[in-house]
Amino acid sequence: MENQAHVINGHDAHGHDDHHEQSFWTKYVFSQDHKMISKQFLVTAIVMALLAMLMSMTFRLQLGWPDNKFPFLEKIWGHWAKGGKLDPTFYLSLVTIHGTIMVFFVLTGGLSGTFSNLLIPLQIGARDMASGFLNMLSYWFFFGSCCVMTISVLLPDGAASGGWTIYPPLSALPQAIGGSGIGMTLWLVSMVLFIGSALLGGINYVVTVVNLRTKGMSMTRLPLTIWAFTITAILGILSFPVLFAAALLLVFDRSFGTSFYLSDIFINGVALDHHGGSPILFQHLFWFLGHPEVYIVLLPALGITSEVIATQSRKPIFGYKAMIGSMLVIAFLSFVVWGHHMFVTGMNPFLGSVFVFTTLLVAIPSAVKVFNYIATIFKGNLVYSPALLFAIGLVSFFISGGITGIILGDSALDINIHDTYFVVAHFHIVMGSSAIFGMFAGVYHWFPRMFGRMMNKTLGYWHFWITLICVYGVFFPMHFLGLAGVPRRYYANTAYDQFDQLVNINSVISVFAMVAGLAQVIFVANFFYSMFRGRKAEQNPWNSNTLEWTAPVEHLHGNWPGEIPTVYRWPYDYSKPGAAEDFIPQTVPFSQTESSNAAGMH
Amino acid sequence: MITFLGLIVTILVIIAIARIVRILELTAYLSGENSERITEKNNNLQGTLNLVFLFVGMIFIVFTTWRYSRFILPVSASKHGVQIDNLMNVNYVLIFTVFFITQILLFVFAFKYRHNKNRRAEFIPENHKLEFVWTIIPTIVLGGMIVYGLTVWNRITNAVSNKDAQVIELYGKQFDWTARYAGKDNTLGKANFLKININNPLGVDSLDPNAKDDILVKELHLKINQPTLLSIRAQDVIHSVYMPHFRLQMNAVPGMTTQFYFVPSITTDEMRKNLNNDKFDYVLLCNKICGMAHYTMKMKVVVDDENQYAEWMNKQKSFDGTAVADNTNPIKVSAVASK
Numbered sequence: 001m002e003n004q005a006h007v008i009n010g011h012d013a014h015g016h017d018d019h020h021e022q023s024f025w026t027k028y029v030f031s032q033d034h035k036m037i038s039k040q041f042l043v044t045a046i047v048m049a050l051l052a053m054l055m056s057m058t059f060r061l062q063l064g065w066p067d068n069k070f071p072f073l074e075k076i077w078g079h080w081a082k083g084g085k086l087d088p089t090f091y092l093s094l095v096t097i098h099g100t101i102m103v104f105f106v107l108t109g110g111l112s113g114t115f116s117n118l119l120i121p122l123q124i125g126a127r128d129m130a131s132g133f134l135n136m137l138s139y140w141f142f143f144g145s146c147c148v149m150t151i152s153v154l155l156p157d158g159a160a161s162g163g164w165t166i167y168p169p170l171s172a173l174p175q176a177i178g179g180s181g182i183g184m185t186l187w188l189v190s191m192v193l194f195i196g197s198a199l200l201g202g203i204n205y206v207v208t209v210v211n212l213r214t215k216g217m218s219m220t221r222l223p224l225t226i227w228a229f230t231i232t233a234i235l236g237i238l239s240f241p242v243l244f245a246a247a248l249l250l251v252f253d254r255s256f257g258t259s260f261y262l263s264d265i266f267i268n269g270v271a272l273d274h275h276g277g278s279p280i281l282f283q284h285l286f287w288f289l290g291h292p293e294v295y296i297v298l299l300p301a302l303g304i305t306s307e308v309i310a311t312q313s314r315k316p317i318f319g320y321k322a323m324i325g326s327m328l329v330i331a332f333l334s335f336v337v338w339g340h341h342m343f344v345t346g347m348n349p350f351l352g353s354v355f356v357f358t359t360l361l362v363a364i365p366s367a368v369k370v371f372n373y374i375a376t377i378f379k380g381n382l383v384y385s386p387a388l389l390f391a392i393g394l395v396s397f398f399i400s401g402g403i404t405g406i407i408l409g410d411s412a413l414d415i416n417i418h419d420t421y422f423v424v425a426h427f428h429i430v431m432g433s434s435a436i437f438g439m440f441a442g443v444y445h446w447f448p449r450m451f452g453r454m455m456n457k458t459l460g461y462w463h464f465w466i467t468l469i470c471v472y473g474v475f476f477p478m479h480f481l482g483l484a485g486v487p488r489r490y491y492a493n494t495a496y497d498q499f500d501q502l503v504n505i506n507s508v509i510s511v512f513a514m515v516a517g518l519a520q521v522i523f524v525a526n527f528f529y530s531m532f533r534g535r536k537a538e539q540n541p542w543n544s545n546t547l548e549w550t551a552p553v554e555h556l557h558g559n560w561p562g563e564i565p566t567v568y569r570w571p572y573d574y575s576k577p578g579a580a581e582d583f584i585p586q587t588v589p590f591s592q593t594e595s596s597n598a599a600g601m602h
Numbered sequence: 603m604i605t606f607l608g609l610i611v612t613i614l615v616i617i618a619i620a621r622i623v624r625i626l627e628l629t630a631y632l633s634g635e636n637s638e639r640i641t642e643k644n645n646n647l648q649g650t651l652n653l654v655f656l657f658v659g660m661i662f663i664v665f666t667t668w669r670y671s672r673f674i675l676p677v678s679a680s681k682h683g684v685q686i687d688n689l690m691n692v693n694y695v696l697i698f699t700v701f702f703i704t705q706i707l708l709f710v711f712a713f714k715y716r717h718n719k720n721r722r723a724e725f726i727p728e729n730h731k732l733e734f735v736w737t738i739i740p741t742i743v744l745g746g747m748i749v750y751g752l753t754v755w756n757r758i759t760n761a762v763s764n765k766d767a768q769v770i771e772l773y774g775k776q777f778d779w780t781a782r783y784a785g786k787d788n789t790l791g792k793a794n795f796l797k798i799n800i801n802n803p804l805g806v807d808s809l810d811p812n813a814k815d816d817i818l819v820k821e822l823h824l825k826i827n828q829p830t831l832l833s834i835r836a837q838d839v840i841h842s843v844y845m846p847h848f849r850l851q852m853n854a855v856p857g858m859t860t861q862f863y864f865v866p867s868i869t870t871d872e873m874r875k876n877l878n879n880d881k882f883d884y885v886l887l888c889n890k891i892c893g894m895a896h897y898t899m900k901m902k903v904v905v906d907d908e909n910q911y912a913e914w915m916n917k918q919k920s921f922d923g924t925a926v927a928d929n930t931n932p933i934k935v936s937a938v939a940s941k
Contacts, residue, residue, distance in 0.1 A: 088894050088895065088897070089894045092891065092894070092896075162891060163891045167840055167890075167891075169838065169839045169840065169856055170839040170840065170891065170892060170893065173838075173839070176776065176838060176839050176892075176893055177893045177894060178894075262856075262857070263856060263857030263858075264795040264856055264857040265795065265837070265838055265839075265856050265857070266775075266795045266798045266805070266837050266838060267776075267837070267838040267839075271795055271796050271798065276857075277857065278857060278858070279840055279855055279856065279857070280855065280858075313715070313723060314717075314722075314723040315723040315724070315725070315726070316725060316726070316727040317727075318726060318727070318728065318729075319727075319728050319729075319733055320727065320728070321728070322728070322733055344842070344851045344852050344853055345853045345855065345860075346834075346852065346853055346855060346858060346860035346861075349755065349756070349759035349760075352755065352759070353752050353755060353756070356748060356751060356752055356755065357748055357752070360744050360747060360748050360751075361744070363740060363744050364737065364740050364741055364744060367736065367737075367740040368733070368736065368737055368740075370704060371733075371736045373708075374704065374707050374708055374711060375726070375729075375732070377708070377711045377712060377715060378711050378715065378726075379715060379723060379724040379726065380711075380715045380723045380724075381715065381717050381718065381721055381722060381723040382645065382649065382712065382715050382716050382717055383640050383645065383717045384640055384644055384645045384648035384649060384716065384717070385640050389648060392652070392708065392709075392712050395708055396705060396708060396709075399700070399701065399704045399705060399708070400701065400705070403696075403697035403700050403701055404697065406693060406696070406697060406744075406747065407690070407693050407697070410689070410693070410747065410751040410755075411751065411752075411755045412685075412686055412689055412751050412752075412754040412755040412758060413686060413689060413690055413693065413751070415686065415758070415849060415850065415851050416675075416683075416686060416846060416849040416850075416851065418851055418889070419842065419844075419851075419889045419890065420889070454638035455638070456623045456626060456627070456638065457638050457640065457644065458626050459619070459622075459623060459626075461644075461648065465651065465655075468655070469655075472659065472662070473662075476662070476663065476666055477666055477670060480666075480670035480671065480673055480674065481673075483673070483674040483675065484673040484674060484675060484846075485675050485844075485846030485847075485887075487844065487887055487888075487889040489891045489896065489897075490896065490897035491896075491897045492897055493897070495897060495898045495900060496885060496887070496900070497881065497883075498882070498885070501673060502673060505670060505673070521612075521615060521616065521619070522619060524616075525615075525616045525619035525620055525623075526619070526623065529619075529620045529623055530623075533620075533623075534638075535627070535638050541638070541639070572727065574723065574725070575722050575723035575724070575725050576725050577725055582722060582723065599725055600727065602727070
């Protein structure tokens with residue numbers, strides 16, 4: 001296999017030295033080069049993230065100060081915030097689109113799209129992705145889906161507003177809520193484009209990793225990033241088609257009068273002609289994607305963290321094989337736990353028991369990963385780049401959010417906290433914040449690889465500390481709202497006397513959220529400033545072992561001038577006893593490091 | 603105007619940050635640092651900040667928990683809820699233990715092993731004994747949690763088949779709830795969405811003899827210690843019956859009937875006394891996004907003692923227009939009536 005891979009690579013290496021002239025369009029826009037596509041994904045994701053953040057800050061204003069008016073909101077959102085008071089339907093649109101953008105566009109497209117594209121060819125030693133053309137299509141499908149989703153926010157009837165999970169019948173019936181009209185149609189169109197993008201990208205990633213590894217790069221010499229991206233891609237390939245099926249049936253129900261999800265409905269004085277469908281069927285299909293999706297979001301972030309923590313601790317990642325094993329187990333389990341989102345839907349309680357069992361099992365490989373991260377830091381020599389800080393932040397969130405999953409995964413306890421703010425707190429910490437911190441770690445770490453320049457570290461430190469504090473400030477108190485019985489997706493809690501005492505908590509949360517939002521301006525400014533004016537990067541600024549740092553700083557079509565480097569060892573030979581330096585790149589053969597070989601030849 | 607000002611402010615902020623970066627870079631250059639390389643000073647400061655964050659964070663966590671735990675729902679007003687609360691308490695102990703141990707290890711190590719140029723990291727790629735231990739311990743603990751959790755879950759859900767329960771239907775539509783009591787025969791009359799009209803909001807089949815004594819109300823009254831079976835339906839979209847004080851939640855799904863069995867164990871009056879709040883009322887909230895006014899879709903819930911309940915029930919009118927007699931024990935009453 002390796003030899004064959006090498007042959008393919010060798011064949012692919014046609015004239016990478018003779019730069020064929022590229023026009024502006026083929027170089028920057030319809031590029032088929034994985035590095036450019038990676039940057040396109042990243043910049044698009046940042047723009048979408050800012051949009052979704054603006055939405056969250058808008059509804060945090062409403063939740064924090066439900067009795068106040070904010071006239072400037074009318075300037076931003078127009079008639080949806082007449083006189084500075086947010087419209088309740090639009091509030092629901094905002095939470096729906098915020099969730100959709102963050103989950104799909106930022107943490108799936110943005111995270112995998114950016115780092116799988118950048119790192120897979122560079123870290124396995126390939127000239128490019130297996131198919132540059134499909135890769136380009138993957139980005140443009142993604143771009144299209146982002147545009148459609150953004151446009152849907154501007155519609156006069158409002159964007160989709162049934163929650164990012166779009167449960168029918170609410171999402172199927174325009175008469176139930178304004179956003180279920182054309183807004184929902186655009187949501188579905190956007191999602192179909194997105195699924196196309198995810199599948200094109202995913203197939204490409206898997207094929208590339210399987211076929212195009214350079215000589216010597218066996219599967220057990222792959223950096224954990226690549227393992228994470230590959231497993232993620234497989235999850236996506238297996239689960240996104242199911243979402244496609246779910247969406248297609250919903251389109252049929254909405255437009256062609258079928259009754260897959262609809263039955264016995266009387267609305268606006270009319271009994272609808274739908275018989276025999278089941279809304280629960282949709283939930284099963286949706287969560288069959290929806291749960292693996294959580295790991296599609298999380299695994300790349302964990303992979304990035306493994307790489308960053310090992311490099312910056314100047315220590316091999318602890319338990320390399322256990323890390324791979326636990327990712328595989330998590331990936332497998334993620335397909336058999338979807339029912340834990342549905343304990344109180346009226347699903348058979350016995351089935352519920354099965355899902356409790358599988359769900360709580362996920363905690364075991366997750367715990368192993370956490371212990372391995374901590375053990376990697378133990379007796380390390382930590383070089384505090386902003387990336388390392390974000391990686392440590394991720395581990396902290398993964399713990400804090402993971403342990404509340406033990407409560408939510410327990411069906412008996414879920415009865416009382418299902419769909420409350422406890423859930424909101426849980427997933428924003430374990431999935432949202434963890435994954436976004438993984439993404440930040442990746443951006444700070446590989447920015448020199450992407451743009452040939454360094455990001456400013458001081459601003460990076462500020463960005464990290466403010467964001468870390470604010471994330472805990474926002475989401476830790478939120479658990480108590482949930483334990484007080486406050487449902488999520490409420491426009492205001494003012495209709496309930498018992499919640500009056502909680503207004504204060506909501507204001508505190510909102511203040512933290514605003515500050516967190518402002519802190520991202522630091523990041524954005526640093527990002528774009530450094531892109532053009534940052535200090536020039538050295539070839540291997542973090543003294544890392546992996547292959548991407550053996551390629552020249554200046555981006556080349558084909559990545560390496562001349563031969564593709566050959567790999568002789570695993571990527572984690574940091575601080576090996578007997579070695580002169582505290583790192584030995586993967587390209588150094590054991591014959592050159594005899595003094596350190598006694599410590600093991602991985 | 604405000605948009606314009608906002609835009610200007612945003613641009614100025616970004617320019618200001620860019621200027622700050624420039625100044626930072628110049629000062630770094632003047633102090634002899636000529637790259638973005640991480641210095642020992644950075645490592646010491648960031649390492650120490652990790653420790654500071656751990657301290658401040660722990661204080662924040664403990665303070666918030668102390669300050670906000672008073673808002674957690676009061677003692678459960680249903681029998682099964684007590685079991686849920688016990689299970690929850692065991693979970694709290696477990697997760698707080700794990701939380702403190704792991705977070706402390708993480709941040710203390712992050713401080714302790716900050717970079718020192720006179721030291722070298724230790725090359726420890728694996729340790730099978732350690733890995734075995736920390737795989738097996740979570741496995742045993744979670745095994746225990748699974749068994750305990752499922753025992754409680756099975757006890758709660760199996761009770762649905764209890765034949766002595768009084769049947770009450772809860773019916774959700776945009777944006778209110780209706781309760782239907784089964785009356786003396788403790789059997790709900792059939793219903794069909796095609797029969798819904800202004801005078802028959804639940805689509806009850808008036809030809810069904812079981813429907814004659816059914817009662818429709820807008821306020822849910824429960825009798826203390828009375829096993830109760832909620833039978834839950836929805837008219838238009840998915841709603842969810844959420845009664846947090848009773849640790850009770852079940853979705854209302856169009857096209858199907860869902861159920862929840864429980865026994866209310868604290869009357870409204872007792873709860874008011876417990877909480878020292880004369881105005882306290884139990885409430886049923888909608889907890890599944892159902893449309894614009896989702897956040898206002900609620901119903902008052904009252905738990906009566908026997909006398910209060912009988913008094914309330916006597917005032918209600920059934921479908922065939924007769925006042926409903928006291929059905930202290932619906933099974934017995936209907937048995938007497940059939941004689």
